[in-house]
Amino acid sequence: MNLSAANHRIPLSDGNSIPIIGLGTYSEPKLTPKGTCEKSVKIAIDTGYRHIDGAYIYQNEHEVGEALREKIAEGKVQREDIFYCGKLWATRHDPEMVRPTLEKTLNILQLDYVDLYIIEIPMALKALEACKDAGLVKSLGVSNFNRRQLELILNKPGLKHKPVSNQVECHPYFTQPKLLKFCQQHDIVIIAYSPLGTSRNPSWVNVSSPPLLKDELLNSLGKKYKKTAAQVVLRFNIQRGVVVIPKSFNPERIKENFQIFDFSLTEEEMKAIEALNKNVRFVEMLMWCDHPEYPFHEEY
Numbered sequence: 539m540n541l542s543a544a545n546h547r548i549p550l551s552d553g554n555s556i557p558i559i560g561l562g563t564y565s566e567p568k569l570t571p572k573g574t575c576e577k578s579v580k581i582a583i584d585t586g587y588r589h590i591d592g593a594y595i596y597q598n599e600h601e602v603g604e605a606l607r608e609k610i611a612e613g614k615v616q617r618e619d620i621f622y623c624g625k626l627w628a629t630r631h632d633p634e635m636v637r638p639t640l641e642k643t644l645n646i647l648q649l650d651y652v653d654l655y656i657i658e659i660p661m662a663l664k665a666l667e668a669c670k671d672a673g674l675v676k677s678l679g680v681s682n683f684n685r686r687q688l689e690l691i692l693n694k695p696g697l698k699h700k701p702v703s704n705q706v707e708c709h710p711y712f713t714q715p716k717l718l719k720f721c722q723q724h725d726i727v728i729i730a731y732s733p734l735g736t737s738r739n740p741s742w743v744n745v746s747s748p749p750l751l752k753d754e755l756l757n758s759l760g761k762k763y764k765k766t767a768a769q770v771v772l773r774f775n776i777q778r779g780v781v782v783i784p785k786s787f788n789p790e791r792i793k794e795n796f797q798i799f800d801f802s803l804t805e806e807e808m809k810a811i812e813a814l815n816k817n818v819r820f821v822e823m824l825m826w827c828d829h830p831e832y833p834f835h836e837e838y
């Protein structure tokens with residue numbers, strides 16, 4: 539795969555494609571000054587990012603829309619250069635809620651369509667398929683699905699549009715080897731959230747596992763390539779075909795995270811990084827662990 543800063547889209551099974559790096563935009567709303575997200579998205583686009591990962595539930599989708607519209611008006615990019623992924627929140631699965639919820643996101647963004655719209659738990663697919671047929675979304679995907687839940691969808695009688703992607707936690711301490719293999723076999727792209735090991739906010743992150751970016755091997759590889767541990771971690775995933783969506787609202791780090799197309803890791807280094815896998819999640823979502831569809835009780 540020849541990935542470059544100017545050209546780093548990878549194919550999706552429905553004929554569309556996805557830039558292999560995107561800017562994550564989740565930031566604790568109460569702790570984030572207004573306008574930070576908008577500013578960050580603009581810096582990201584100027585840096586070369588063409589993929590923005592957002593959600594209505596993040597409470598800053600309007601800022602993403604503002605930034606995108608401004609960059610399009612400026613002539614920096616065209617709408618079709620941009621890949622926006624939105625999300626259907628867990629309380630909006632009833633079929634009659636699906637289209638209005640997607641339309642709300644489109645209204646907030648002031649866009650005609652989103653590139654990818656993803657759901658967290660099976661069931662909403664029929665209503666979403668109609669949204670794709672109506673042109674409101676280009677590709678359909680899921681998030682936090684385990685193998686059984688993916689199979690439930692893939693084996694659904696009358697399935698029209700199969701999910702093109704599964705957005706899950708994925709980084710060197712949680713490499714997801716089995717889910718990745720299963721998804722590759724079914725043409726489902728893995729999108730890695732928390733690819734840098736999260737903000738380590740103890741209110742939602744399991745901080746018992748050590749910080750990923752302090753890892754000795756990752757830092758020594760960084761030294762070898764004159765890169766940071768963060769860049770090594772992102773390179774590791776894109777080099778094995780996993781899309782990464784590092785969140786940063788810091789201009790320097792937004793730029794740093796995009797400088798991953800000018801070096802590559804050797805096969806042995808890839809293997810050594812894979813061996814760091816601890817099989818421990820940073821994002822456990824334990825508040826939902828009693829839900830019958832809680833996805834993380836199963837091995838993968």
Ligand code: A2P
Nearest residue numbers: 732733734735736737768784785786787788791
């Ligand atoms: P900030 O927005 O201040 O840059 P993840 O995407 O894995 O959830 O990680 C996001 C967290 O990592 C955020 O707290 C973000 O903070 C921080 N971060 C983003 N890029 C880097 C980087 N290159 N080096 C260190 N920390 C980073």
